Amino acid sequence: xxxxxxxxxxxxxxxxxxxxxxxxxxxxxxxxxxxxxxxxxxxxxxxxxxxxxxxxxxxxxxxxxxxxxxxxxxxxxxxxxxxxxxxxxxxxxxxxxxxxxxxxxxxxxxxxxxxxxxxxxxxxxxxxxxxxxxxxxxxxxxxxxxxxxxxxxxxxxxxxxxxxxxxxxxxxxxxxxxxxxxxxxxxxxxxxx
Numbered sequence: 001x002x003x004x005x006x007x008x009x010x011x012x013x014x015x016x017x018x019x020x021x022x023x024x025x026x027x028x029x030x031x032x033x034x035x036x037x038x039x040x041x042x043x044x045x046x047x048x049x050x051x052x053x054x055x056x057x058x059x060x061x062x063x064x065x066x067x068x069x070x071x072x073x074x075x076x077x078x079x080x081x082x083x084x085x086x087x088x089x090x091x092x093x094x095x096x097x098x099x100x101x102x103x104x105x106x107x108x109x110x111x112x113x114x115x116x117x118x119x120x121x122x123x124x125x126x127x128x129x130x131x132x133x134x135x136x137x138x139x140x141x142x143x144x145x146x147x148x149x150x151x152x153x154x155x156x157x158x159x160x161x162x163x164x165x166x167x168x169x170x171x172x173x174x175x176x177x178x179x180x181x182x183x184x185x186x187x188x189x190x191x192x193x
Contacts, residue, residue: 020070027062030055036116053098056081060102076105080113082122118171126178134189137164141193164193 010016021035031044042059046052060079067074079102100107112121112128119129140163148156168190176183 024063024066027059027066029059029062031059033063039116041115049098053100056098056100057102060100060107064103074103076103076107079105079107080110081107082110082113082120084122084124118174124177125182126175127182129175130178130182130186133167134185137167137189137193140164141189144193160193 017037024035024040025033027033029042031042034041034043040063042056042063044052044055044059046055064074081098081100083098097109112119114120114132119126119132121128144156144159144164151159168186
């Protein structure tokens with residue numbers, strides 16, 4: 001049995017992983033490639049849906065070949081795609097499926113997905129991301145409130161910054177463009193904390 005990969009838990013693990021996977025950036029892709037550990041994100045754009053499908057399938061074919069050349073196995077079923085589009089053409093894209101192939105699998109189109117803890121949706125409304133944050137921090141806020149009478153202010157602030165504030169701050173520069181109503185939900189929670 002042949003084992004391929006990099007050691008986990010070592011001081012050199014991250015560096016070895018980067019060296020092992022660095023050649024993927026030599027592929028002649030139409031889109032831009034973004035890697036974080038074993039997550040690959042491909043971003044592509046085109047002037048028409050048919051050109052987008054063509055660009056995506058060509059890029060995915062190159063990525064598929066590269067993955068197999070590395071002795072790895074692509075997980076076709078975990079691959080999803082979102083369509084970001086101009087509101088003027090949203091009616092066309094609302095019910096449109098591009099039937100993009102990755103290997104022999106047709107990739108599932110989703111309305112939103114989680115990318116490194118950030119929930120992004122096709123309309124870039126950030127509704128799902130803010131809901132995700134609120135659900136995550138609400139129990140933490142109440143937990144800190146319950147123990148507040150037993151700890152001093154410095155400890156309470158340390159707990160807030162460690163467990164709550166980090167969720168509000170993560171990629172704030174992106175999702176702070178959400179609607180006033182959504183941002184008010186976040187503001188109310190921060191005031192409760």
